Amino acid sequence: MSFDVLTAEHVGFRYADVPVLNHVNLRVESGSVTALTGANGSGKSTLLHLLAGVAQPTEGTIHRRPGTRLALLPQRTGDIDALPLTVTECVQIGRFTLRRRLSREDRTSVMKIMQRLEIAHLARRRLRELSGGQRQRTLIAQALVQDADVYLLDEPTAALDTHSRQQVHELLAEHVATGAAAVIASHDPAETALAEHTIHLER
Numbered sequence: 001m002s003f004d005v006l007t008a009e010h011v012g013f014r015y016a017d018v019p020v021l022n023h024v025n026l027r028v029e030s031g032s033v034t035a036l037t038g039a040n041g042s043g044k045s046t047l048l049h050l051l052a053g054v055a056q057p058t059e060g061t062i063h064r065r066p067g068t069r070l071a072l073l074p075q076r077t078g079d080i081d082a083l084p085l086t087v088t089e090c091v092q093i094g095r096f097t098l099r100r101r102l103s104r105e106d107r108t109s110v111m112k113i114m115q116r117l118e119i120a121h122l123a124r125r126r127l128r129e130l131s132g133g134q135r136q137r138t139l140i141a142q143a144l145v146q147d148a149d150v151y152l153l154d155e156p157t158a159a160l161d162t163h164s165r166q167q168v169h170e171l172l173a174e175h176v177a178t179g180a181a182a183v184i185a186s187h188d189p190a191e192t193a194l195a196e197h198t199i200h201l202e203r
């Protein structure tokens with residue numbers, strides 16, 4: 001049985017005095033995929049940040065089912081390149097908690113997802129030494145290795161070739177089959193076709 005994990009009611013957001021979102025309503029159900037579409041600058045990234053709690057709406061409310069675990073793959077991640085992280089360390093961040101060290105299972109999950117996304121051979125490379133697609137697959141691995149109830153993904157596969165795109169979609173489908181929800185901002189009709197629901201933002 002599905003249930004609401006995340007809802008937005010009459011949500012508005014403005015950067016200083018510039019309104020970006022107005023009266024956005026959405027309901028995200030467990031085990032479902034929601035696509036966020038709209039032209040460049042229509043507010044998709046902003047809405048994902050609000051849903052993730054990275055920013056607060058200036059109007060309306062966002063409700064998260066208590067205990068909901070969120071995983072966010074942001075679109076702009078340039079700051080990460082400045083850190084001297086290897087690919088493995090970057091993916092491991094997805095399993096970090098403040099409570100305990102990484103377990104054997106965490107390490108196995110990290111290894112498995114790196115193999116699935118074909119970045120295992122890059123394990124010791126620094127992020128800044130990767131191609132755009134390799135780097136993106138590393139960040140996707142960091143997001144999808146998390147045991148989340150909702151995956152908020154900002155144009156996850158925009159920089160990827162067809163094969164890698166398919167791998168990401170397969171991984172995502174596996175998460176959704178076990179009851180997780182996904183909200184995906186995308187300009188790719190093949191990707192938005194994976195979703196049961198589409199929220200189209202007008203500028």
Ligand SMILES: Nc1ncnc2c1ncn2[C@@H]1O[C@H](COP(=O)(O)OP(=O)(O)OP(=O)(O)O)[C@@H](O)[C@H]1O
Nearest residue numbers: 015018020038039040041042043044045046047075
């Ligand atoms: N930090 C910021 N300060 C001021 N304005 C911002 C900021 N970030 C985004 N904006 C503006 O907010 C609007 C929405 O941006 P947002 O990145 O959410 O759009 P988007 O739909 O994700 O675009 P794209 O398809 O290009 O990724 C744009 O007009 C953008 O210029």
